[in-house]
Amino acid sequence: MLPGWLAGNYRANDLLIDLKPLAERAGARLHLADVIGLNTARKMLTLSSGEELEFDLLSLATGGETDISSLATLGDRLLPVRPVGLFMERWSAFLERAALASTVNVAVVGGGAAGVELAMGVESAIRGLFRNARVALVTPGEGFLVGHAPQVLTRALEELAKRRIDVHFAQAAGTEEGFLLSNGLHLSVDCAIAATGSRAPRWLARSGLTCSAAGFIAVSGDMRSISHPSIFAAGDIVDRVDRNLERSGVHAVKAGPVLAANLRAAIDGTAPARYQPRNRTLYLLALGDKRAIVSWGRFVAIGNWAWRIKDWIDRSFVARYTQPAQAGR
Ligand SMILES: Cc1cc2nc3c(=O)[nH]c(=O)nc-3n(C[C@H](O)[C@H](O)[C@H](O)COP(=O)(O)OP(=O)(O)OC[C@H]3O[C@@H](n4cnc5c(N)ncnc54)[C@H](O)[C@@H]3O)c2cc1C
Numbered sequence: 304m305l306p307g308w309l310a311g312n313y314r315a316n317d318l319l320i321d322l323k324p325l326a327e328r329a330g331a332r333l334h335l336a337d338v339i340g341l342n343t344a345r346k347m348l349t350l351s352s353g354e355e356l357e358f359d360l361l362s363l364a365t366g367g368e369t370d371i372s373s374l375a376t377l378g379d380r381l382l383p384v385r386p387v388g389l390f391m392e393r394w395s396a397f398l399e400r401a402a403l404a405s406t407v408n409v410a411v412v413g414g415g416a417a418g419v420e421l422a423m424g425v426e427s428a429i430r431g432l433f434r435n436a437r438v439a440l441v442t443p444g445e446g447f448l449v450g451h452a453p454q455v456l457t458r459a460l461e462e463l464a465k466r467r468i469d470v471h472f473a474q475a476a477g478t479e480e481g482f483l484l485s486n487g488l489h490l491s492v493d494c495a496i497a498a499t500g501s502r503a504p505r506w507l508a509r510s511g512l513t514c515s516a517a518g519f520i521a522v523s524g525d526m527r528s529i530s531h532p533s534i535f536a537a538g539d540i541v542d543r544v545d546r547n548l549e550r551s552g553v554h555a556v557k558a559g560p561v562l563a564a565n566l567r568a569a570i571d572g573t574a575p576a577r578y579q580p581r582n583r584t585l586y587l588l589a590l591g592d593k594r595a596i597v598s599w600g601r602f603v604a605i606g607n608w609a610w611r612i613k614d615w616i617d618r619s620f621v622a623r624y625t626q627p628a629q630a631g632r
Pocket of ligand 1: 384418
């Protein structure tokens with residue numbers, strides 16, 4: 304829903320979930336802090352608040368970090384898409400700062416579904432605000448909508464062209480004014496959004512957990528660490544050892560109930576379940592103008608009806624966790 308918020312289709316409250324009432328209903332203690340360390344030998348978490356939490360069983364779902372290592376020279380003009388709350392604050396501040404400018408240049412780096420949606424959302428957001436607004440999308444060719452059918456790429460490129468979003472198939476390196484692209488071009492930007500995919504959190508490397516080559520927690524089909532049976536994990540923070548699974552919200556959400564059941568099974572001493580993803584995953588790429596591209600295996604379609612389905616799915620998901628009558632089900 305974040306690109307929809309950029310495009311003005313959602314208010315901030317539409318896409319944020321307050322964990323406090325959820326935790327209360329579940330009888331859970333909520334610590335609003337970052338995990339900064341995990342000591343698997345002592346079964347202990349260290350939090351940014353300075354607290355230490357002991358555990359018998361642990362479930363980790365802290366996602367990945369946005370990889371901005373090659374872009375950091377851009378300084379405060381660079382807005383990593385995560386953490387989402389901070390991104391929203393910084394984007395709003397940028398729009399306020401730029402309010403009197405007649406020209407703005409915004410670049411989105413990253414050609415995954417997130418980058419494409421964000422570029423469209425940015426274009427919808429700034430089109431009416433500035434006399435001269437330019438939006439660019441920078442992505443290596445081999446990183447553009449990976450895993451989607453070729454027709455999805457074609458439709459997405461057509462839509463980007465219609466909206467006059469410049470697509471640069473290149474690797475970007477941050478400079479003080481913008482980006483130096485691997486094709487030799489220099490791109491000057493007022494604001495750059497990094498949607499460069501997930502990198503494993505650094506504290507994992509020191510935890511003693513067995514991780515994949517990319518540094519994510521190695522889990523088996525039951526979403527359990529292959530090295531520490533008392534630790535479970537799901538979402539962008541894991542790599543499955545038995546199969547390749549792309550990092551996506553669909554898998555993060557669908558693996559959740561399996562992980563919850565397996566935590567109970569671990570307590571009861573019963574057999575765990577496996578998270579078995581479907582062969583084809585439905586993706587709906589929002590175009591910022593209340594239309595979306597449907598990408599489902601080789602099936603591709605586009606229209607307002609697709610956006611309405613996405614809108615209904617997204618709103619229903621958030622409502623499940625924000626409307627007290629339904630929360631906790
Ligand atoms: C713009 C955008 C559009 C996307 N669109 C789609 C889409 O249409 N379909 C799709 O399937 N996927 C989509 N994705 C990908 C999807 O958002 C992720 O794959 C999914 O959110 C991963 O879920 P997660 O629970 O693992 O991590 P996250 O959603 O990143 O959640 C992690 C949570 O943990 C918290 N956290 C992080 N670090 C710590 C820490 N150290 N201590 C404590 N808490 C921590 C974070 O604050 C956050 O609340 C999109 C991503 C982006 C950025």
